[in-house]
Amino acid sequence: MGTTLKWFFLIFILVLLFLINLSFGSVDIPLIAIFRMLLLQEAENPIWTSILMDFRMTKAFTCVLAGSDLSLGGLQMQTLFRNPLAGPDVLGLTSGASLAVSLILMSNAVSFTFFSTGTPWAIAIAASLGCVSVFIIMLAFSSKLQDNVSLLIIGLMVGAGTSAIVSVLQYLSRAEEMQTYMLWTFGSLGGLNWNELLVLTSILFIGIIIASASIKSLNTWLLGDLYARSLGIDINRSRFFIILSASVLTGGVTAFCGPIAFVGLAVPHLVKLVINTSNHKVLIPAVLLGGAILLLLCDILTQLPGNNSVLPINAITAMIGAPVVIWVILKNKRIDV
Amino acid sequence: MSLYTKALSIGYNNQVLFENINLSLNKGQLVCFMGPNGIGKSSLIRTLAGLQKPLAGEVNLSGNDSSFHPKEIAVVLTNKVTAANMTVYELVTFGRYPYTNWNIKLSSHDLKAVEGAIEKVRLYDITDKRIAELSDGQLQMTMIARAIAQDTPIIMLDEPTAHLDLNNRVEIMRLLRSLSHEMNKAILVATHELDLALQTADLIWLAGKNKNILKGIPEDLVLNGSFDEIFQFKGFDLKTGKIQHQLFREQTIFLTGTGHEFLWTKNALERTGFKIISHAEDASTYGISVYVIVEESKPHWILNKYNQQYKLSSIEALIQQL
Structure with a gap:
């Protein structure tokens, strides 16, 4: 298949999945009615318009934005660390967010109250603060450490440390509080309104702009830091911007949707199977598309049980992501970034 | 620059x-x-x-x-x-x-x-x-x-x-x-x-x-x-560019010949532990002598061993006969 054809194919799949995603939901709306509403014609049932525009459309856009965000973050982390198992959460950002959110939802357990209640905005702000704190910690380490492997290990350790604190909170908290927290960790793509979507869109744009400015250095990171420097890349500056971009992207999604797992790890590998390149000039738009496609697909699958029951999104992303990554490794015998 | x-x-x-x-x-x-x-x-x-x-x-x-x-x-x-x-x-x-x-x-x-x-x-x-x-x-x-x-x-x-x-x-x-x-x-x-x-x-x-x-x-x-x-x-x-071999056979061979054939024969015999002499006034003082000759662009080795003469077509055969 020619390269141009592949791009058209990916865009076609994206549009198709977007439409299918719109057609799924607890209320049965005929496909033809959805098309009519999309063409701004009057719907037979006015409630349908509200359902489509305020619930399904926002959710589908959330899938597109969150999928693109996480995949771009994952691609940058895999390239920076030259590690195929790196993902957007490798710096411990998600763990930082989890800790902050768990403090809100379960801090009563240690007779100690942060914000009063777990309103969505309180959770989003807490998650952002958690991400930002870890980001600042990691940045401090990255200016101290020359090599990326040390940074990667510190990221994992920060993650392990915060998870430990979360475990203590879970152990001490009541069942209802723990359940609220557990539900948050399952991830959720619904429930965002158009204003929140606007924030998520801005975050994506900021992430894309920083990543695009790093195209050249991202490519040279594939050869390792010494070659990158020999080609004139200021690696400390480059590392700062790559971490900044990945942090903004991951932090934004985690704040609004919870910790969505696996998408950021799996999409770069899947995209590299379809688009045969290692050039980030091509890979960046490709993973944006790929991430949107995968998360739309996963969200459709969460609704397959029917009868108003919806599976948690993280269950599906891992259920799809894990076998796919295993298959990629078996097929190629080896896996490179 | x-x-x-x-x-x-x-x-x-x-x-x-x-x-x-x-x-x-x-x-x-x-x-x-x-x-x-x-x-x-x-x-x-x-x-x-x-x-x-x-x-x-x-x-x-x-x-x-x-x-x-x-x-x-x-x-x-x-x-x-x-x-x-x-x-x-x-x-x-x-x-x-x-x-x-x-x-x-x-x-x-x-x-x-x-x-x-x-x-x-x-x-x-x-x-x-x-x-x-x-x-x-x-x-x-x-x-x-x-x-x-x-x-x-x-x-x-x-x-x-x-x-x-x-x-x-x-x-x-x-x-x-x-x-x-x-x-x-x-x-x-x-x-x-x-x-x-x-x-x-x-x-x-x-x-x-x-x-x-x-x-x-x-x-x-x-x-x-x-x-x-x-x-x-x-x-x-380093000065000869060669590995030094131990002369474990304590046997000297008089070797004559020219060209690559001579050099490779010398190599092989030294590797197998013989001491090689190529310049001597009287070859007959050595019990064994080998002549490398090239006939019709094919090398042959004439071996004189204690008054017996062999004509051989490869270095391997030569070493076996020795």
């Missing part, structure tokens, strides 16, 4: 590898930097290339004093490069990165430099191959092409022939030699492979025992015993 160092000391915080080094690297010269493994060859290359900070002293590049010299120095390091999907052509284009903007748009001049490098290293058959599919030798050649595409007056290579077979090793050294002489580049090769370095280098830097570096042309360093002192050869005679 040349590079020189002033009272340079290199190493790590708690370990000094070289001290007070004054060297210069000039265009049109192939310099081999030699020394046993682990003495700090890679560190010196990295320091000269501006990739590692010196402990003291300075590295000067005439006309430029920033710490990065992407347009003056290209490097080929020992770090193995892997990247999914990356092709040979793409890897060579990395050489043009110092000349492009953030968008990596290659100009026609850049493309010409890439094509030129590919032609110079003769990679045209494998330009579309992915680097994961390359042999070690092909990957090394690709990395060298990338360095050539960088179009710098200086190229530094760290162990470019390690893990390669003889053919590839010779090819790489010949290529480097032609780069220095035809394209007037200064080329520095760190290597511990004596035989190739001695035959190709214009100048040798030899890592000394006292954190110093000896300089000289290969032949001088061989004859004044510098190599023997530093490499501590065990059973290898």
